[in-house]
Amino acid sequence: xxxxxxxxxxxxxxxxxxxxxxxxxxxxxxxxxxxxxxxxxxxxxxxxxxxxxxxxxxxxxxxxxxxxxxxxxxxxxxxxxxxxxxxxxxxxxxxxxxxxxxxxxxxxxxxxxxxxxxxxxxxxxxxxxxxxxxxxxxxxxxxxxxxxxxxxxxxxxxxxxxxxxxxxxxxxxxxxxxxxxxxxxxxxxxxxxxxxxxxxxxxxxxxxxxxxxxxxxxxxxxxxxxxxxxxxxxxxxxxxxxxxxxxxxxxxxxxxxxxxxxxxxxxxxxxxxxxxxxxxxxxxxxxxxxxxxxxxxxxxxxxxxxxxxxxxxxxxxxxxxxxxxxxxxxxxx
Amino acid sequence: xxxxxxxxxxxxxxxxxxxxxxxxxxxxxxxxxxxxxxxxxxxxxxxxxxxxxxxxxxxxxxxxxxxxxxxxxxxxxxxxxxxxxxxxxxxxxxxxxxxxxxxxxxxxxxxxxxxxxxxxxxxxxxxxxxxxxxxxxxxxxxxxxxxxxxxxxxxxxxxxxxxxxxxxxxxxxxxxxxxxxxxxxxxxxxxxxxxxxxxxxxxxxxxxxxxxxxxxxxxxxxxxxxxxxxxxxxxxxxxxxxxxxxxxxxxxxxxxxxxxxxxxxxxxxxxxxxxxxxxxxxxxxxxxxxxxxxxxxxxxxxxxxxxxxxxxxxxxxxxxxxxxxxxxxxxxxxxxxxxxxxxxxxxxxxxxxxxxxxxxxxxxxxxxxxxxxxxxxxx
Numbered sequence: 001x002x003x004x005x006x007x008x009x010x011x012x013x014x015x016x017x018x019x020x021x022x023x024x025x026x027x028x029x030x031x032x033x034x035x036x037x038x039x040x041x042x043x044x045x046x047x048x049x050x051x052x053x054x055x056x057x058x059x060x061x062x063x064x065x066x067x068x069x070x071x072x073x074x075x076x077x078x079x080x081x082x083x084x085x086x087x088x089x090x091x092x093x094x095x096x097x098x099x100x101x102x103x104x105x106x107x108x109x110x111x112x113x114x115x116x117x118x119x120x121x122x123x124x125x126x127x128x129x130x131x132x133x134x135x136x137x138x139x140x141x142x143x144x145x146x147x148x149x150x151x152x153x154x155x156x157x158x159x160x161x162x163x164x165x166x167x168x169x170x171x172x173x174x175x176x177x178x179x180x181x182x183x184x185x186x187x188x189x190x191x192x193x194x195x196x197x198x199x200x201x202x203x204x205x206x207x208x209x210x211x212x213x214x215x216x217x218x219x220x221x222x223x224x225x226x227x228x229x230x231x232x233x234x235x236x237x238x239x240x241x242x243x244x245x246x247x248x249x250x251x252x253x254x255x256x257x258x259x260x261x262x263x264x265x266x267x268x269x270x271x272x273x274x275x276x277x278x279x280x281x282x283x284x285x286x287x288x289x290x291x292x293x294x295x296x297x298x299x300x301x302x303x304x305x306x307x308x309x310x311x312x313x314x315x316x317x318x319x320x321x322x323x324x325x326x327x328x329x330x331x332x333x
Numbered sequence: 334x335x336x337x338x339x340x341x342x343x344x345x346x347x348x349x350x351x352x353x354x355x356x357x358x359x360x361x362x363x364x365x366x367x368x369x370x371x372x373x374x375x376x377x378x379x380x381x382x383x384x385x386x387x388x389x390x391x392x393x394x395x396x397x398x399x400x401x402x403x404x405x406x407x408x409x410x411x412x413x414x415x416x417x418x419x420x421x422x423x424x425x426x427x428x429x430x431x432x433x434x435x436x437x438x439x440x441x442x443x444x445x446x447x448x449x450x451x452x453x454x455x456x457x458x459x460x461x462x463x464x465x466x467x468x469x470x471x472x473x474x475x476x477x478x479x480x481x482x483x484x485x486x487x488x489x490x491x492x493x494x495x496x497x498x499x500x501x502x503x504x505x506x507x508x509x510x511x512x513x514x515x516x517x518x519x520x521x522x523x524x525x526x527x528x529x530x531x532x533x534x535x536x537x538x539x540x541x542x543x544x545x546x547x548x549x550x551x552x553x554x555x556x557x558x559x560x561x562x563x564x565x566x567x568x569x570x571x572x573x574x575x576x577x578x579x580x581x582x583x584x585x586x587x588x589x590x591x592x593x594x595x596x597x598x599x600x601x602x603x604x605x606x607x608x609x610x611x612x613x614x615x616x617x618x619x620x621x622x623x624x625x626x627x628x629x630x631x632x633x634x635x636x637x638x639x640x641x642x643x644x645x646x647x648x649x650x651x652x653x654x655x656x657x658x659x660x661x662x663x664x665x666x667x668x669x670x671x672x673x674x675x676x677x678x679x680x681x682x683x684x685x686x687x688x689x690x691x692x693x694x695x696x697x698x699x700x701x702x703x704x705x706x707x708x709x710x711x712x
Contacts, residue, residue, distance in 0.1 A: 270652075
C-alpha cells in the first residue's frame with residue numbers, strides 16, 4: 001500500500017512538472033518578454049520605469065538567459081511562493097489571486113458532491129427498474145445534461161431568473177454584505193447557501209455520464225447468480241441490492257472520480273465567468289484578454305497543482321473505501 | 334383437430350431462414366442490421382445527415398449576405414412566415430417597419446399588416462461560389478421584388494442588423510467542420526500513439542500511458558484559453574480556424590489512443606494474427622490488412638463520440654471570445670452576443686443558435702452510442 005501511495009505521489013509530481021512546462025510555454029508564447037510587456041503596460045497607465053529598474057527586473061526573472069535557464073529560474077521563484085507581479089493590477093500575483101483559488105476548489109468539490117449524491121440513487125433506480133417510465137425519463141434527462149454545454153445552462157438559468165423572477169443577479173458566491181467581509185461563520189454559511197446553483201449547473205453533464213455508468217455497471221452485476229441466490233434465500237429486495245451488487249458496481253463508478261475532477265475544475269472556469277463567481281475563472285479570463293500571460297500562466301499552474309492534489313485525495317479516499325484496491329495493491333507488490 | 338395441428342408447417346422455418354441470412358451476411362451487413370434496431374441512433378443519423386446537407390450548401394440556405402450589416406435593422410425580432418393565403422399555399426411575410434420610441438429611444442418594429450411580401454423559392458440573392466468553385470446566386474428562399482437583406486428575417490437579426498438565420502447556416506458549417514477536422518487530427522494521433530503503445534508494449538507502452546494520464550489530469554479549458562489567447566488578433570480567419578482545430582484535437586486523441594491500444598492488445602494474441610505472422614506477412618501488412626479492419630467499426634464509434642466534446646470546446650472558446658473571432662462566423666461567435674443577460678432579456682432570439690448546438694451534440698452522442706452497439710454485431 002505504501003508502494004502504491006509513493007507511486008501515486010510520484011505520478012502527481014510528474015503531472016505538476018508537465019503542467020509547469022505547459023504553463024511556461026503559455027507564458028512564453030507572446031512576442032517580447034514579460035518585462036517588455038510589463039513596461040508597456042506601465043507606460044499605458046502613465047507611470048515610467050527606468051532602464052536600471054527594467055534591467056533589475058530582467059535579471060530577477062533571468063530573461064537575458066537561455067530559455068531553459070529562464071524556466072528553472074521561474075520554477076525556483078514559484079517554489080518560493082514568489083509568483084511575480086500581475087501587470088494589470090500592479091500588485092503581486094499572490095495578492096490578486098487571494099482566496100479565489102480556494103473558492104474554485106470549493107465550487108468544484110460542491111459540484112462533485114452534488115454529482116455523486118444525485119447520480120448514485122438515480123443510477124440504482126434506473127438499473128433496478130430497467131425500461132420503466134422513470135428509467136426513460138432519467139435517461140432522457142441524462143442525455144440532455146450531456147447535450148447542453150454548461151455555460152449555456154448557466155445562461156438559460158440567468159435568463160429565466162431575470163425574465164420571470166426579476167432577480168437582477170443570481171450569480172456570485174456571497175451576498176452583498178459579505179463581499180469584502182473577513183471570513184466568519186456567517187460568511188461561510190452565506191457561501192454554502194449560494195453554492196447549490198453553480199454546483200447544479202456544473203454537475204449536469206457529469207451526472208448524465210455517471211448515471212449511465214452506474215446503470216450499466218449495476219445491470220451487469222444484477223445478472224449474476226449470487227443475486228438470484230441471495231434473493232432465493234429470502235433477503236429483502238433493498239437489502240439484496242444495496243448490500244452486494246451496488247457495492248460491487250460502485251468500484252468502476254468510483255474510479256471515474258479521477259477524471260471527473262479535472263473536468264469539473266475546467267468547467268468551473270467558464271461557468272464562473274457567466275455567473276460571475278469570485279473564482280480564478282474571471283481572473284484568468286481578464287488576464288488572457290489583457291495578454292497578461294504571466295498571471296495566466298501562474299493561475300494555470302496553480303490550478304493544475306490543486307487538481308492533482310484533489311485527484312490524489314480522492315484516490316486515497318477510494319482506496320480507503322474499497323478494500324479490493326488496497327488488497328490488490330498489496331497483492332501485486 | 335390433432336391432424337390439423339400436425340399439418341401446420343413447423344414454426345422454426347422462418348427463424349432458420351433468418352439464421353441462414355445471418356450466417357452468410359458480411360460483417361458490415363450485420364453491423365447495419367444491428368444499427369437499424371437502435372431507433373434513437375437512426376433518428377440521430379437522419380438529423381446529422383441534415384446537418385451535412387447544410388454544411389455542403391450553407392450559402393444556398395442562407396438567403397441574406399451574412400456579412401452585410403445594417404444599423405437600421407438592429408435587433409429585429411423573428412418574423413413569422415404565413416404559409417397559406419386565402420386557403421392557398423402561398424407563403425408570405427409582413428414587411429417590418431422600424432420606429433424609435435420617442436420616450437425610451439428604443440427601436441420598435443411593427444409588422445405592416447396591410448402589405449404581403451411573397452416568399453419565392455430558388456430565388457436570386459447575393460453572389461457566392463459553391464464549394465469555392467461554382468459561381469451562383471441562387472438561394473432557397475427570397476422575397477419577390479425585394480432584396481432579402483431588407484425584407485426577410487426568419488429568426489430576427491443581431492445587434493449589427495445582420496440576418497441571424499443566414500449567419501446560423503454559415504456558422505453551422507464552421508462549427509461542425511471544426512469538429513470533423515479535429516476528430517481526424519486526433520484520430521491520426523490516437524491511432525499512431527495508441528498503436529505503438531499496444532503493439533510494442535513494455536517501456537514504450539508505459540511512457541505513452543503515463544503521458545496520457547498526465548494530459549488527462551490537467552484541466553483542459555484553462556489550458557486552451559491560454560493557448561488560444563496567444564493567437565495574434567491579426568491572424569486571418571483560416572489560420573485562426575486551423576489553430577483552434579489543433580488546440581481542440583489535443584484532447585480527443587487520448588481517448589482514441591486508449592481505444593486503439595486496448596484493441597491492439599486484445600487482437601495481438603488472436604489466432605488470425607498468429608496465422609498471418611506464421612505465413613510470413615510483414616508487420617505493416619498485419620496491422621493494416623488484418624488488425625485495423627477488425628476494429629475499424631470501434632474506431633468509427635469512438636470518433637463519433639469524440640465529436641460532441643470538440644463542438645462544445647469550440648463553442649465555449651468562441652463564446653468567451655478566445656476562440657474564433659469576429660469576421661469568422663461560428664456557433665460560439667453567434668452565442669457571444671447572448672452573453673449579456675440584459676441584451677438577451679430584451680431580444681431572446683439571440684439564444685436561438687444554442688438549439689443547433691444542443692441538437693448536434695445529442696445527435697452525435699446517440700449516433701455514437703448506436704454505432705458502438707452495432708460495432709459488435711455478434712455480442
